[in-house]
Amino acid sequence: MLELRQLKYFLAVAEDLSVTAAARRLRMAQPALSQAVHKMERQLGTPLFDRSGGRLRLTAAGRLLLPEARALVDRAREITELTSRAGGPERTVLRIGAIASAVSGLLPDVLPAFLDDHPSVVPRVYEMGQRDQVEAVRAGDIDVGVCRMERAEDGEVSLSRLGDEPLRCAVPIRHPLATAEAVPLTALADENLIGFPRAMAPVAYDTIVHACMRAGFSPRFSQEARNDQAILGLVACGVALALVPDMTTRISVAGVVYVPIADPHAVTFLSVIVRAADPAEAGLRFREALAAARPPAQPASERGFTPG
Numbered sequence: 001m002l003e004l005r006q007l008k009y010f011l012a013v014a015e016d017l018s019v020t021a022a023a024r025r026l027r028m029a030q031p032a033l034s035q036a037v038h039k040m041e042r043q044l045g046t047p048l049f050d051r052s053g054g055r056l057r058l059t060a061a062g063r064l065l066l067p068e069a070r071a072l073v074d075r076a077r078e079i080t081e082l083t084s085r086a087g088g089p090e091r092t093v094l095r096i097g098a099i100a101s102a103v104s105g106l107l108p109d110v111l112p113a114f115l116d117d118h119p120s121v122v123p124r125v126y127e128m129g130q131r132d133q134v135e136a137v138r139a140g141d142i143d144v145g146v147c148r149m150e151r152a153e154d155g156e157v158s159l160s161r162l163g164d165e166p167l168r169c170a171v172p173i174r175h176p177l178a179t180a181e182a183v184p185l186t187a188l189a190d191e192n193l194i195g196f197p198r199a200m201a202p203v204a205y206d207t208i209v210h211a212c213m214r215a216g217f218s219p220r221f222s223q224e225a226r227n228d229q230a231i232l233g234l235v236a237c238g239v240a241l242a243l244v245p246d247m248t249t250r251i252s253v254a255g256v257v258y259v260p261i262a263d264p265h266a267v268t269f270l271s272v273i274v275r276a277a278d279p280a281e282a283g284l285r286f287r288e289a290l291a292a293a294r295p296p297a298q299p300a301s302e303r304g305f306t307p308g
Helices: 004-016 019-026 030-044 060-084 100-105 107-117 130-139 202-214 228-236 246-250 281-293
Strands: 092-098 121-127 144-147 157-161 165-172 192-195 220-224 242-245 256-260 271-275
Touching (some): 004 030, 004 060, 019 030, 060 121, 092 107, 092 130, 092 281, 100 107, 100 228, 100 246, 107 281, 130 144, 130 157, 130 202, 130 271, 144 281, 165 228, 165 246, 192 228, 202 242, 228 242, 228 256, 242 246, 271 281
Parallel strands (some): 092 121, 092 144
Antiparallel strands (some): 144 271, 165 242
């Protein structure tokens, strides 16, 4: 049986992809950490790291273990914190899953006031993609999720729409569009764009594509990146432009200008999800706080636009 200590060792090496760096972070000898990882692999009967080619890479088994190990270590941390405060006021952990743009652009507006109103709540925020949020809500691993789903996929998840969010154009500072007060979507027809893989967030991806197609063109994605910071970094390099939700404009990156888009259909969904059956009370209360901060807007379908 694996021990929590072993999972912590695995996480450190998996996150740094370097035994030396992980050992330094854990304040332990490198040979001891290397031996501990090898022992863990022998217990599991499969390698967790590919050590060929002079680089450390996760194997398929390692990639499968990574999110599970992270969840178990986080859960152990929560239990330790709660039990250490057993002599004081009763505490409740609120586990929030949120897409990257919501972590930087929505939670800072809502969570501090919520915690002031609910001092017994201990927050745990996890940056998670939409599909991971759905699975985590179903499994009870998070209490509430903030994502861009249009509708619940099944009866296990309860979805509430928040206000639809306008898209902005992230433009290199030296690009001709950087000085515009607003741009029509049609101005991007001949521009290279940076996008994210559709598999990460299909609803958000399709919303952008269909908004462009409604404007009369198919977006030309010349490059992909997996998070907001990487997308904006590539924009700053002058590689291409990007369509990003308004919340992403909270991230200030040197060399990037955010320009409004003059198109009422250039919006993206914003939703909050909880378990349909027996949702956590703290999750329901936080859903109410989110809804109060972002009241529902007219659905995109009622404006004559429905993404596929």
